[in-house]
Amino acid sequence: MTTHQTLDIGSLQRLKIRCISETGWFDTATVFDDIKVAGGAATDQYTIPWPPFGSLHPDNAAGFSALLETEATDGTIRRLLFDTGWNPAWMDRRFAEEGVDLLLQQGQIEALVISHEHFDHFWGIGSTLKHCPGLTIYIPEGFHPAGFDLIRQQGHTGTVITVPVDQPLVLFPGLALVSFPMSTLLQVQGENVLYAHLKDQGVAMVTGCGHGGVLNLLDYARQTFSGGERIHAIYGGLHISPLEDWDEARDQIVKTLSQYGIAKVACNHCTGRTAVEKMLEIGMPVMRGAAQHGSQTNLFVGNGDILELG
Numbered sequence: 001m002t003t004h005q006t007l008d009i010g011s012l013q014r015l016k017i018r019c020i021s022e023t024g025w026f027d028t029a030t031v032f033d034d035i036k037v038a039g040g041a042a043t044d045q046y047t048i049p050w051p052p053f054g055s056l057h058p059d060n061a062a063g064f065s066a067l068l069e070t071e072a073t074d075g076t077i078r079r080l081l082f083d084t085g086w087n088p089a090w091m092d093r094r095f096a097e098e099g100v101d102l103l104l105q106q107g108q109i110e111a112l113v114i115s116h117e118h119f120d121h122f123w124g125i126g127s128t129l130k131h132c133p134g135l136t137i138y139i140p141e142g143f144h145p146a147g148f149d150l151i152r153q154q155g156h157t158g159t160v161i162t163v164p165v166d167q168p169l170v171l172f173p174g175l176a177l178v179s180f181p182m183s184t185l186l187q188v189q190g191e192n193v194l195y196a197h198l199k200d201q202g203v204a205m206v207t208g209c210g211h212g213g214v215l216n217l218l219d220y221a222r223q224t225f226s227g228g229e230r231i232h233a234i235y236g237g238l239h240i241s242p243l244e245d246w247d248e249a250r251d252q253i254v255k256t257l258s259q260y261g262i263a264k265v266a267c268n269h270c271t272g273r274t275a276v277e278k279m280l281e282i283g284m285p286v287m288r289g290a291a292q293h294g295s296q297t298n299l300f301v302g303n304g305d306i307l308e309l310g
Helices: 028-038 088-098 100-105 125-129 145-153 214-224 248-260 273-281
Strands: 012-021 065-072 077-082 111-113 136-140 160-163 169-172 175-184 188-198 202-207 231-236 264-267 306-309
Touching: 012 088, 012 188, 065 088, 077 100, 088 100, 088 125, 125 145, 136 175, 136 188, 160 175, 175 214, 202 214, 214 231, 214 248, 231 306, 248 273, 264 273, 264 306
Parallel strands: 077 111, 111 136, 136 160, 202 231, 231 264
Antiparallel strands: 012 065, 012 306, 065 077, 169 175, 175 188, 188 202
């Protein structure tokens, strides 16, 4: 009988996640009308004149970004930026309000992890690089030439590391980055997901949108990492009902998710309000936000909210 060898990534004492912005955009209908006019879901996103490349509905553009602060078992503190938003004006404001601009300037954030290439997670990169142009950047396999061009055009002088599919990269003890293959709206390919192993707690999963399917991504942790059989927390996009549509398959996803024994569930906008409401109905431990700084609902861990793990 063959046993599956799991990967020991070490452990963290604590993980603190500060939501800089979960508001990808303010009005979903406007975004998808723009996509329809541009040619539909198969359109190349770089041809749509949204900020920062154009001026189509700039007041609707915001972005997703979070600051991760880890504490090792020896007390060492390390920080990563997870995604960098969309509209530069919005991200400049949110970085200033949360003190992220100063952390970047002081060299206290060691890397930027891009979950995937979608505009609301990546196009605001200039707001990050102007404070720290030499920042190391991790991207998923599948990035387009236009994405690399954008990084260069924003003055990047550091290293860009492409994470190969299904080859966990341990960034430091207790935190691993995994690139998953996927193909989604506007010709975007590949998504990075972070997994943190928290001492005496289990695994916490951090996603941008979770296009690969939340159950698949959690099962990957269970099968791949030592201690992964215990999922302590999930944070970010679970991509269950991003357009608020609902059916039996989505209902089953939420019911199955409720059986994983997760202690803390913290969602962002692409999870869908409907999905979070269904989670609450069946008693799942959803972490509420304060609905402040531009966040539109307390169903999500929103702008300025903090999730403490460990």
